Amino acid sequence: MATSDRSHTRTDLVRYGFGHVDAAEAALDELALLCGIDRDAILSRVVTVGDPDAALTGILRVARRDAAAVAPVLTDHRGAAALWALTGASEGFADFYFRRPAQLADLLGREPTVPDAAELTHELLASVEAVDGFAADGGEASWVALRVRYRTLLARIAAYDLLAPDAPAHVDLVAAALADAAGAALEASLAVARTRLSASMFPRDDVAAVALAIIGMGKTGARELNYVSDVDVIFVGDADEATTERLGGSRVVDIATRLAVQTMRGISSMEIEPPLWEVDANLRPEGKQGALVRTLESHLSYYDRWASSWEFQALLKARAIAGDPDLGARYIEAVAPKVWSSAARTNFVDSVQRMRERVTEHIPADDVPFQLKLGPGGIRDVEFTVQLLQLVHGLTDATVRERGTLPALAALVDGGYIGRADAAVFASDYRVLRVLEHRVQLRRLSRTHLMPREEDERRVLARTSGLAGSAAEIWELWERIKRDVRDVHVRLFYRPLLSAVASLGEGERTLSPEQAHDRLTAIGFHDPAGALRHIAALTSGLSRKATIQRHLMPVMLRWFADGVDPDYGLLAFRRVSERLGDTAWFLRVLRDSSGAAERLTRVLSGSRYIGELMEWIPESVAWLDDNALLRPRSGVALQDEARAIQTRHPETEEAMRSVRALRRRELLRTAMGAVLGVLTIDEIAAALSTITDVAIQATLRAVRREVVPPEDDALDFSVIAMGRLGGAELGFGSDADVMYVYRPNGVDPQRAHELALRLVAALRASSEDHRAPLDLDADLRPEGRNGPLARSLDAYTEYYRRWSLSWEAQALLRARGVAGSVKLVTAFFEVADEVRYPRDVDVQGLREIKRIKARVESERLPQGVRPERHLKLGPGGLSDVEWLVQLLQHEHAGRLPALRTTSTLAALSVAVDEGLIPRPAYERLSEAWRLASRLRSANTLLSGQTSDVLPTDRARLEGIARLLEYPPGSATRVEEDWMRASRRARQVFERLFYG
Structure with missing residues (x-):
């Protein structure tokens, strides 16, 4: 071949996606020689496939064994396209044709189509030469012939699937054909089973007189099967009255059972030709412990007396797929009313929801991000949602009683039970998920539901599916679908739209x-x-x-x-x-x-x-x-529960799940007590602070045993509460201001520092809760955001004695030990007390506090917010009262021990008693502080979002007013009350703080 021609060929190979061009050229040369075909002719038949290198390697392997079988296919336009597509997507099909090269002839001249159920049944029965329900031979050769023919027909389906320009649009047709093929294979295997039994164990007439119906469950029953999936079945055996009387009921069941066993062996046992798939009969009554075959009467008796809700959900998709059609039809007719009345069972919806959650919980953690079928946002989220809605509405609406997921989804839309937008997301994403599942199974003709972990395999998946152009794009598509499906699933599965028609009472x-x-x-x-x-x-x-x-x-x-x-x-x-x-x-x-x-x-x-x-x-x-149940539980009770959680759950993740549940529950209890007027603002603040204390303590215990190894257990570590948490004055939505301190106690200092930082990181990560956020904010630490997240006690001591700024001493006024080593907390406050309660007043430091306050007022107020509406930083707001109290503490607590409290209102009361401020000033300041705290919490309770700004929207103001027990129509009154209280507090503040 000329150099220019060779260069042109290499360009073609790159264009078709070959990654190893030199090897591909050599393989093409050998293939051309073996088959007696010009390599350009071979190359001209190449179609875009997932893995062209694997395709060429697979075809060459077959040609080395039987070139005469390969050559006609490579020169046939349709046959070549199918062969390249099959071997480029599936090493499993390449292996099949290597074992059975003669089966390549089935690809010749065949236009890509999906065989229908009648054609599949005819071909597979013909493979075992079945007549009147009996195969010509009951030997293992019949099983081999069945399996070979099945895979040949499977190749027809796969070729159509792979060559279709829009795979998601055809996925329901492909899945239906796969289910029909499974039913036909079982029918043919049953014919072989009848012949085997009649040749060795029972008279032929007795075998013929016993009816066995094979009921397809799950995806098989719904005609939405995968390429390689367990085929779930239930076996029903029976006979007419005369046969039952002649043989006896037990012998009828015995024959039917042996037929079922042999039928399963014909599909799943190890033979010369590998098994097709696993026949799974575990959905039968009593599961693995139950009889493999029961009579129809026995099935119905079980469903009436003992069946669980999940069993009726499984029967939703039941369909007679093989065996005696009359018995199968009678079974489906008899169980259908039980299926469609099951939603009336007690706690049915909850049981379905719990079952879905258990499925997710049992996925290995490493597999969760890759699980197409069972994981969050995967196929099961769609199927469980659709099935739940079907079962609930199918009680009274027969139009939603569809087996297939997509037909059922369409029926639910038509009935108004699912919005069109949500249904469109489900339908589109479900089709894509099924295509991805099909392609990963085709790769090796093996049962898997995992997205590939390797980039090369993702690239192949992108090409075989036609859904993306690269490995990165197919992964991005997967992540997007997971998010969309999970969002719709959660909204519909836990809050189903149960009707579109109103009925008032x-x-x-x-x-x-x-x-x-x-x-x-x-x-x-x-x-x-x-x-x-x-x-x-x-x-x-x-x-x-x-x-x-x-x-x-x-x-x-x-x-x-x-x-x-x-x-x-x-x-x-x-x-x-x-x-x-x-x-x-x-x-x-x-x-x-x-x-x-x-x-x-x-x-x-x-x-x-x-x-x-x-x-x-x-x-x-x-x-x-019961009002008693709306009152906060004591800190001791919560601590006991938190410690019990740690005992029950040695794993951090499990423990934290329970701790978060405890915290949410107590937040809800406090919120309900607040809205219903059972609790005062002081009780609310104390309750919220206690709940947060317990959550931090429990989190630290959980993460410490994971982060700190036994050999470093001498390390002391504590959490210091700051700000409103330190003052036990939290409101709804308040951040938890904290600092972290440690003491090595013999642990290498560098090692101790690293462990402390790891504890901080673990604390912050484990305390996160998207349903009830808990933000551990360490910005009040020395040097603020520029300072280290955790310091040793010695480092704190050195810093506070040498470099501490006035605002850092001020911040310590509300510091309180909240978790960790009690001894370390005591030692820390021996240092902190010298800084926050100085014996000698630093006049310059007091001036600096005033200067910083003025700067905060001018710089930290959010743009666009009217100052008088800001409950925290605005004039007369929380900040004014707290800074004034802290100034008084910093100036006088060194000589007045009673002022040494982290509580704003307690310190304000002492200031009155000690004559530092007049009683009227105390009343105005405390009134404004309490009202600001109540307004802030009410704003969060109303909207579910934290905000420090009194809203201007009249409806929200009215909502806040109602939460504060104002009469209806009090939006303006709330606004006026705040403006008056804050104005009066500001006057007092300016006189006492700056005067």
């Missing part, structure tokens, strides 16, 4: 949807259409819960309408109701305690903070019936 059923819409608008709902959907979801159906809520709903709607945000309150109530299901105590509280029901509407319509937490802690509804 027993006395108002005659209202048309338009009349109901107008009624809700009139009483204060801003989104009456949404409210109607929620009402329908809460009251539809025949369950006990729906009946009780139909009676309560008219009253509760009025209570919601009287609240701050009736639309959100109703939505939150729906979410809580769905989480609790038909829990007996919940229904009892709603029905029998009008006070609790009214309180529930009040907290949900008044506080998004409560609504969001209550959705995840729905059992908190029970607290509304």
Whole structure:
């Protein structure tokens, strides 16, 4: 070949994606020689494939064994395209053709199409020469013939799939063909099984008289099977009355059982030709412990008496796929009513949700980011969501009773149970996920559901799927789909949209949807259409819960309408109701305690903070019936519970999950007590501070045993609370200001420093909670953000004695030991007390504090915010009161031990008693401080978001007013009260601080 021609060929090889051009050229030369075909002719037939190097290697291997079988395919346009596509996507198919080169002939001249169920059944029965349900031969040769023919037909399906220009658009057709092929293979294997039994164990007439139906479950039943997947089945055996009387019931079941065993062997046992897939019968009654085959009557008896909810969910996709069609049809007809009434079972929804969560929890941690099927955002999230909605609505709506995920999704949209946008995301992403799953299984014709870890394999996946152009792009697509699917799953699976039609209550059923819409608008709902959907979801159906809520709903709607945000309150109530299901105590509280029901509407319509937490802690509804349950639990009780968590959960992640749950629960308890007026602002601050203390202490215990090895256990480490946490004055949404101190105690100093930093990092990481954020803020440490996160006690001592600035001494005024070594905390405050309570007043230091305060007022106030509306930094706000108190402490606490407190109000009270400020000044300052604290917490409770700014929006101001127990219509009054209190406090502050 001329040099220019060779160069042209190399360019073509690169264009087709060959990575090893020299090796490819050599392989092409050898392939051309073996097959007697010009290499340019071979190259002209190459199509874009996932791994062209592997394809060429695979084809060459086959040609070395049987060139005569390969040559016709390489010269046939359609055959060559199919061969390159198959071997470029699947080493498994390359191995198959190496074992069975004669099967290549099936590719010749064949237009890519998907064989239908009839064709698949005909071909596979023909492979074992089946007549009237019996194969010509019951030997192992029949099993081999069956498996070879199955893989040949599988290649037809795969070739169509790989050559399709838009794989996701065809994935349901491909999956259906795979399921049909599985059913046909079982039918053919059953024919061989009948012949084997009649030749060795039972008379042929007896075998023929026993009916065996094979019921496909899961993806097989839904006709959405993978290339290589366990085929879930249930076996049903039976016979007519005459046969049963002649043989006896036990012999009928015995024959049926042996047929089932031999059928499974024909598919899954080790033979000359490898197994096709695993036939899994573990979804049968009693699972692995139950009989492999039961009669129809026995199945129905089990489902009536002992079946669990998950078993009915599994039966949702049941379909007769092989064996006796009449028996299969009778089985499906008999179990269908049980499936579609199962959602009425107690706690059915919760049980399905828990089952999905358990699946996720049992995935190995290393596999979670790669799990296409079981992981968060994967295939199961779509399937579980769709199945749950089907089962709930299928109780009364037959239109959603579809086996397949995509048809069911379409039916749910048509019925108004899922929004079109969410359904479009699910449908599109589900198709892509299934294509990815198919491609990773094709690679080696092996059962896997993991995205490739290696970049080269991801590149191949990108090319075979046609979904991306590179390894990075296919991974980016996967990450995006995970996020989108998980988002829709969480919103639908935990808060299903159960109806699109409204039904208000027993006395108002005659209202048309338009009349109901107008009624809700009139009483204060801003989104009456949404409210109607929620009402329908809460009251539809025949369950006990729906009946009780139909009676309560008219009253509760009025209570919601009287609240701050009736639309959100109703939505939150729906979410809580769905989480609790038909829990007996919940229904009892709603029905029998009008006070609790009214309180529930009040907290949900008044506080998004409560609504969001209550959705995840729905059992908190029970607290509304008893004020004692709304009061904070003691620090001792919380500490005991936290220590018990550590005992039960030696692993940090498990322990922290429980600690976060404890913290959320107690935050919710405090919030509910605050909104319902059970707690004062002082009790709220103390409770929130105690909860935070316990959370930090428990977190430190958990991470220390993971971070600090036994040989370094002498290391002392403590957390010092600062700011509002140090003063035990936290509000809702407050950061937790802290400092970190350690003492080596014999540990190498450098090692001690490294361990301390690791403890800090672990503390911050483990305390993170997206549902109830806990921000450990260390900005008040020496040198602020520029200083080290953790210092040794000696380093603190040296720093404070030599370089400490006035603001750092001021910050220590609210320092308090919160976690870690008690001895170290004591030693730290021996140093800190000298700095924050000086014996000799530093006049220059006092001037510096005043200068810094003036700078804070001018520089730290956010742009665009009116100063008088800023509750913290504005005139007369929290900062004014706290800086004045701290100035007094810094100046006088050295001689007045009573001033040595971290509490702002306690120190202010002492200042009055000691004559440092007049009583009227104390009253104005404390009034402003308390009101600012209440407004700040109310703002967070109302919106679920932290803000230091008094809103200008009248609706939000009204909401804050209602939380502070002002009468309706008090938005202006709240604003005026704050302006008056802050103005009076500012006057006192300027006189005492700067005077």
